[in-house]
Amino acid sequence: TFSHAKGYARYNLAGYFPNTIKRIVIMSDDDCAGKKWEIKDKSGKSVLSGTVEKSLIGKGDHTPMDFNHEIDFSSLTTVGTFTFKIEGIKAFKIKIKKNPYKSIIQSNLRWLRVTRSGSKDCLDHKPAHFGDTASYIYRRKGKENTDEWEEDPNGKKVNMLGGWYDGFVYTKFTLTTALTTYSLLRAYEINPSVFGKKYSKTDLIDILDEAKWGLDYLLKTMPDDNEFIIQMGGFADNERGTLLPHEDPRDGKRECYSIFSPNQMGNAAAALA
Template identity: 30%
Template sequence: MKHIWIVLFLVTSQLFAKSEIFIRLSQVGFLPNDIKSGVILSDKELNESHFKIINSTNNKFEFDGKIGNDEGQFGNFKYSYKFYFSDFNKVGNYKIALKSYRSFNFEIGNSIYSPVVKELMKFFPIQRCGYTNPVGHEVCHIADATSLIDGDKTLIQTLDVTGGWHDAGDYVKFLSTTALTTYTLLFAYDFNNEKYGFDFDNNNVPDILEEAKIGLDWMLRAQTDDNRLIIQVQNLQDHDVGWRLPENDSLTFNRPGYIGIGKNIIGIYSATLALASRIWKEKFENEVFADECLTTSQKYYKLKDVVQDIDSAGTGHYLDNKHEGKLALAAIELYITTKDRNYLKDAKKYGLAAGAEYWWSYGNISTFAHYRLAKNDRYFLELIKQSLNSFNKSRNSKLFGETVSLGWGSNLTQIGTALQAILYSDISKTNEFDSLKISVRDYLLGKNQWGISFVSNIGSNYSKNLHHQISFINKITLPGGFAAGPVLKSSVQSYNLPFTQRDRYSKFQTEYAYYRDDRMDYVTNEPTIINNAMAVLLFGYFIE
């Protein structure tokens, strides 16, 4: 009998020793009046348990709260719980304490999101190409484009499309993503020039407009003599020559440019230039550049009825499946700039055709147009609301509040759902979807199953091994790097990625949400210029 008790004691002790509790919440923190919440993963029951908020400076208990009911099994954890502390709004630095377990640090304060935006903006100078004063590498790709590809024909001629940004961790450049990135930066400033007029380099020019100019200059260079556009520079051979700094690229003099045009490309291209025209005229009083942007925007918009719906030039990346939303955006931006009501008529026509998209990605940005149109016609506000109701339904059914199913670029898509909530509230003057935008924000900064901030150098535990050549070769954590985000486990497995290290988050992986902080993971861990631009727009909104 004595031996039985000893065995039982040892087994019980081992089970207790293996019991773990993980507390997930934003590692940046909260504005004083925010909705404040977190999630607990546990392999032991915690019903009726209380959590405490501890001041990180003096270790004093500041708040006592009760966790919610068990939400059920999550992945490898038998129990999961939500907890809330919105009533606690004292400015300071804190941790959540539950029994002997502690969360990462977080802060409550009014100025906590400015450092996030500042960090995200550091990514763009690293992505710069050509003679654009890049950071982290030397001037590169000075011969773009070394030949031109027009359908099945390779033309032995060149066109100066130096400059712009490398799209991601590789050295390919795309017109569609450059234009959307540039538009997003410009839109942010136009949306609220106080929040987004930050000048971290203290040169009296808003940083967001300085960076947008990199994109604008490249977009204007992308015009061909026959009124088409360079859609892409370089192809998949970029991936076949190994990791290198861009100035050491063995393909420097073998970087073709692909010629194309379509309604979708015209839409985002003309919209961006029309918006730029207003800003450069009003902010900088630069009539010459403003006129160049507007004239070019109008020139290409006029071609919309004589070109194909969807451009498919290039190597098949970033292909849209519709064009109406982007044409609506071009038309409404041209209307705002020129006051020509023919553009407004077009904008409404294309905006109605686009409808509610229930999504957000590089090809699904109709809400930008619907937001502009809603100022003239409230029906377009209802289209935004339809999508938001769908996102809320998804969020409310998931422990960590994901607003969409997780596919490639899920962080971008989730950001887009929060941006739609922001734009809706700006027109409706309601707080109906405040919980959605805060939920997405917090998810990206640590309130997720892995307990990771997807923004490099932000939070206590962040993405460190992004799929990015420059940062890897320079042996640094990528400044402002923003991971692509989790996907289905089967999606990652289908690529047979050659991971370089063990999965330190294996305990938290599920079939439906899988993320690897590994430099060889270009599915969940590659940064892109679009993602960073959208993240700047989201987190900048919370600057006070």
């Protein structure tokens, strides 16, 4: 969104596909109907122009401005970078690309690889937390809802190697892993053609390689009929400050939390289905 004075423009910062609908929304405190707009190419040549039509809607839940005008420039199908100009709003760049979401897709998949735990194929940090192969099981104290947990009296351990870190404290949550894994698989199912291979070292393209990483971790969340792991790492991880994964002094000493949570079990099952 670019703004100037009392006007704002909403448009797709990633860019537009050549042959799809392309729209810009002009939001303003003043009525912009009748104003001239123009799109120029890199050389400064005008490639499309028009007049702003009447406002479609006033101030509401999704816009803070009284006037909201839609400009359709779908007839412009040439790939390139263009400048959009209209009185009252700072000129801004719009892009038409063959695959406008390619860099965003790669960025998101790269980030998942950065957050990989217990992987030699991670990025931006050394492999770490291989000690999660022997994680101490903690269970909730008593039968009532409580935030108090205690270690299994027999010192039971499970293998929770893998998954993605949820944040800088390096805990891993089953719920977010399930939702992420499902989203990856669903995205590929909807539009497989936009995904490629850049980071994967397996036969799978990047998105499926990451999805498999999530699935492999989810398969470990129910190691037997008596356990369902909802979280790897605990309260102590929040207290040790900021450090890199391989610097974590708790590697090999971390606990996991087991409870039959219908919500989390359902999400894990959906991702694995």
